[in-house]
Amino acid sequence: MRLAELSRRSGIPTATIKYYLREGLLPPGRRVTATQAEYDDAHLQRLRLVRALIQVGGVPVASAREVLTALEDDSLDHNSRLGTAVWALPHGPEPSGDEVFQERAGRTVDALLARLGWDSAREYAAESPAHRMLVTAVAALARLGYPCAVEDLAPYARAGHQLAVTDLDLIERYDSADEQLEAAVALTVLYEPVLLALRRIAQAQESHRRYGQRSTEE
Amino acid sequence: MRLAELSRRSGIPTATIKYYLREGLLPPGRRVTATQAEYDDAHLQRLRLVRALIQVGGVPVASAREVLTALEDDSLDHNSRLGTAVWALPHGPEPSGDEVFQERAGRTVDALLARLGWDSAREYAAESPAHRMLVTAVAALARLGYPCAVEDLAPYARAGHQLAVTDLDLIERYDSADEQLEAAVALTVLYEPVLLALRRIAQAQESHRRYGQRSTEE
DNA sequence: TCCTATTGGAGAGTGGCACTATCCAAACAT
DNA sequence: ATGTTTGGATAGTGCCACTCTCCAATAGGA
Secondary structure (H helix, E strand, O other): OOHHHHHHHHOOOHHHHHHHHHHOOOOOOEEEEOOEEEOOHHHHHHHHHHHHHHHHOOOOHHHHHHHHHHHOOOOOOHHHHHHHHHHHOOOOOOOOOOHHHHHHHHHHHHHHHHHHOOHHHHHHHOOOHHHHHHHHHHHHHHHOOOOOOHHHHHHHHHHHHHHHHHHHHHHHOOOOHHHHHHHHHHHHHHHHHHHHHHHHHHHHHHHHHHHOOOOOOO | OOHHHHHHHHOOOHHHHHHHHHOOOOOOOEEEEOOEEEOOHHHHHHHHHHHHHHHHOOOOHHHHHHHHHHHOOOOOOHHHHHHHHHHHOOOOOOOOOOHHHHHHHHHHHHHHHHHHOOHHHHHHHOOOHHHHHHHHHHHHHHHHOOOOOHHHHHHHHHHHHHHHHHHHHHHHOOOOHHHHHHHHHHHHHHHHHHHHHHHHHHHHHHHHHHHOOOOOOO
8 A cells, every 4th residue: 555545544644654654663665666665554553553652652752663673673582672672661751859869769669679579670670761760750759758668669569560460461362473572562551541540540439439429530 | 948949959940940930830939028039848848749740750731730729729628629630630642543442442441340330430430531541542452453351451450449549548648638639649640650660570570480581671 | 338149030942852844856647 | 748646855833841041129248
């Protein structure tokens, strides 16, 4: 199909598709002549993934490029591709402000991982984007005066672990390596808003249950 | 204290504080003379909260204003303030693309809430930002061809409920209504990155456990 | 008292990001 | 033959979160 049809079928303006092509989010089509290119269903699916990552998942264009590039990097094996891809996902701002809180938060997180027995995480964790994100958030909570000791974080870690198990079960449903890779990225990113929305709805529900007719979000 | 000292103690440039004052994120100081104002510790705490919401929580300035305005709206009672505040939190983009998927996702979500017995949520849910966010995310997953039937979402809803219980327990630790209001907003927003980071770390850990030495994020 | 520095307020300017509009020449359709 | 369509390049737009510059009114020291 031509670019115009790709646009029609995806609902995305041609100008935007051209932009994605330029930015390397979408591999170039098969060149038919000097001025025309042919796209297929794989392009359409990729385009939908890109759009979902950017618009629903809130992933910046630059990060999306890194993620998608990693997924099809032939020089890496399955696990390395996945690792590189997830590594490139957005991980919040640089830790700003008081170093004291950062450092204390780092120790708290380390203690948490130790208590949970997540030792493989502790080994390389100091460099992981997710770890940095966690430390930054804990530091921000501490700076505001909110509790975020190990015992306060533990319930969230438990929930996180349950979620991870569910995620991996979902990913295991796919047979081919390529499908698993795309699924891992898509599910990691796109279940984030699902989870956050469900948490807010549950807060309203639970608040209603505890405090009566007027609920949290009524 | 003067604006300069507020800046020094918070680590935020005076220009930015002036901007927050202009945008109504920070109440004006007590005017001492025509050209000077006095700020107190409440301003400092509010400033830290604003900064955390915006930088760590990723809340847009306009949403933060709505949230904070609701918290101190004297014309509302406790629950209404909280409801208005949480309502104003960011809730993703407008649902774009195929209406068919949106509608189908809406039915799935409704079925999920019914199965969970979250009836108070169903009553007003159609208008809730969190509900809209959930439907949009489910629609995006469906459009990509990923499973998001009721039974697929249920584990995430269960996790969401556990989290909500933990959240409300945490909020109940505070005695005064004002503290509870601020805590509700701060904890709702700032535990989001905590949770997402823990999920990613847990994914790496669980992947390592299942598939051997090379973990998801190694 | 005079002089300099500082303060808070207002408006314009900046940089980053995700597009989006305009051009253009080659190719296609008729 | 000729008007339309295509894909690529370039420049421009709108939004957002600041950030800079200026200014008159002070505050504080000589």
